[in-house]
Amino acid sequence: xxxxxSEVMAGIxxxxxxxxxxxxxxxxxxxxxxxxxxxxxxxxxxxxxxxLKRLKDKQPEMKIGVAGCLAERMKxxxxxxxxxxxxxxxxSHIKNLPEILxxxxxxxxxxxxxxxxxxxxxxxxxxxxxxxxxxxxxxxxCSHFCSYCIVxxxxxxxxxxxxxxxxxxxxxxxxxxxxxxxxxxxxxxAYGQDLGNQINLAFLLRELDVIEGLERIRFITAHxxxxxxxxxxxxxxxxxVCEHIHLPLQSxxxxxxxxxxxxxxxxxxLEIIKKxxxxxxxxxxxxxxxxxxxxxxxxxxxxxxELISQIRFDGAFMFKYSPRPETKxxxxxxxIEEEVKRERLSRLIEVQNRITKEKNRELVGQKEEVLVTxxxxxxxxxxMGKTRTNKVVxxxxxxxxxxxxLEVEIISSSTWHLKGKKR
Ligand code: 5AD
Ligand code: SF4
Numbered sequence: 504x505x506x507x508x509s510e511v512m513a514g515i516x517x518x519x520x521x522x523x524x525x526x527x528x529x530x531x532x533x534x535x536x537x538x539x540x541x542x543x544x545x546x547x548x549x550x551x552x553x554x555l556k557r558l559k560d561k562q563p564e565m566k567i568g569v570a571g572c573l574a575e576r577m578k579x580x581x582x583x584x585x586x587x588x589x590x591x592x593x594x595s596h597i598k599n600l601p602e603i604l605x606x607x608x609x610x611x612x613x614x615x616x617x618x619x620x621x622x623x624x625x626x627x628x629x630x631x632x633x634x635x636x637x638x639x640x641x642x643x644x645c646s647h648f649c650s651y652c653i654v655x656x657x658x659x660x661x662x663x664x665x666x667x668x669x670x671x672x673x674x675x676x677x678x679x680x681x682x683x684x685x686x687x688x689x690x691x692x693a694y695g696q697d698l699g700n701q702i703n704l705a706f707l708l709r710e711l712d713v714i715e716g717l718e719r720i721r722f723i724t725a726h727x728x729x730x731x732x733x734x735x736x737x738x739x740x741x742x743x744v745c746e747h748i749h750l751p752l753q754s755x756x757x758x759x760x761x762x763x764x765x766x767x768x769x770x771x772x773l774e775i776i777k778k779x780x781x782x783x784x785x786x787x788x789x790x791x792x793x794x795x796x797x798x799x800x801x802x803x804x805x806x807x808x809e810l811i812s813q814i815r816f817d818g819a820f821m822f823k824y825s826p827r828p829e830t831k832x833x834x835x836x837x838x839i840e841e842e843v844k845r846e847r848l849s850r851l852i853e854v855q856n857r858i859t860k861e862k863n864r865e866l867v868g869q870k871e872e873v874l875v876t877x878x879x880x881x882x883x884x885x886x887m888g889k890t891r892t893n894k895v896v897x898x899x900x901x902x903x904x905x906x907x908x909l910e911v912e913i914i915s916s917s918t919w920h921l922k923g924k925k926r
Contacts, residue, residue, distance in 0.1 A: 755810030795844030
């Protein structure tokens with residue numbers, strides 16, 4: 504979602520007459536889009552802002568803005584900590600960017616636009632990173648309030664886009680040559696719950712599936728408590744919907760899941776995996792895991808290791824728990840020491856990476872449909888792309904194959920990618 508927001512801001516800036524600078528030293532305006540989901544992400548912003556201070560000391564006319572979730576979380580307090588900052592823009596107020604820039608040009612100082620907003624308008628001039636695969640947000644914000652998560656505080660409650668609007672956007676993107684659409688939402692499968700008209704993700708997928716010329720449909724991120732048979736059937740029956748789901752598990756311990764307020768148990772999660780694999784045998788399943796949540800003891804952690812070994816995810820993003828201001832979990836007793844978190848994370852990564860590597864090895868000799876997205880930046884004679892199951896594949900080939908769907912035989916594998924050859 505953050506990447507999409509950056510594309511929207513880049514589009515607005517272009518419309519306002521700005522062009523991309525190659526390096527910060529050459530920029531008149533530096534706009535940082537930020538994430539607040541873990542402390543580490545915020546630390547990186549502060550260190551970047553420190554570097555920018557040195558540049559601004561040399562070029563005082565440079566304007567610096569902070570957008571995104573950190574802007575929303577800290578609001579005007581950011582001006583106190585970062586005196587060289589010119590403006591602050593919350594993630595629900597991106598459309599105000601031109602007005603802010605105009606006010607700054609007119610000599611106004613220290614502008615902050617934050618606070619919860621209505622449904623953002625549909626942006627027409629998004630400066631997308633490529634012309635094959637497009638993000639298309641369908642919900643904004645989140646109303647789940649997992650006890651560790653800052654998103655509902657900084658992005659507000661869930662607001663769904665109308666289905667007609669989404670279908671029109673998807674049709675336009677397809678007409679402009681996009682082959683793949685990635686539907687975005689914090690809980691993308693809660694789509695429609697706030698609209699009160701029976702429309703849900705399964706229904707939307709079926710409508711998108713008939714758009715002529717669209718090759719692939721993906722959606723991120725799904726929430727386990729809202730996977731129903733209707734969605735699994737739609738995934739299986741819709742030709743263009745890819746055989747991949749990102750389904751954050753977070754923990755394999757029922758006690759921890761309860762305190763996280765995730766809304767499912769380990770057995771319920773397993774049941775969903777079973778149904779997904781029964782209905783869509785080739786599906787790849789990826790996940791997110793947090794270690795060191797308050798009160799997580801070694802039995803809880805072993806339960807997570809045991810569960811990931813049983814499920815055998817195709818891949819996982821793994822994190823140390825990071826206490827976030829305002830959230831319930833930050834005030835829970837028995838916070839875990841950094842050293843223990845670090846040790847658990849490295850054990851988890853070791854187990855999961857072995858599984859990822861093994862799962863990739865199982866694909867050697869198989870045929871896969873690959874959407875070629877670019878040439879390999881490291882090896883000019885190679886191109887790269889993704890399978891329907893969202894795995895990266897490198898293969899020999901020339902630049903003019905970019906945008907093609909190729910049938911590829913997988914010839915070797917590693918933890919992070921596959922190698923293939925055109926059939
Ligand atoms: N600490 C660590 N990881 C977190 N995530 C969300 N909030 C936190 C937190 N406070 C992780 C979850 C989520 C992913 C996007 O980030 O695993 O699925
Ligand atoms: Fe955060 Fe939970 Fe909402 Fe995901 S579902 S954005 S983890 S509150």
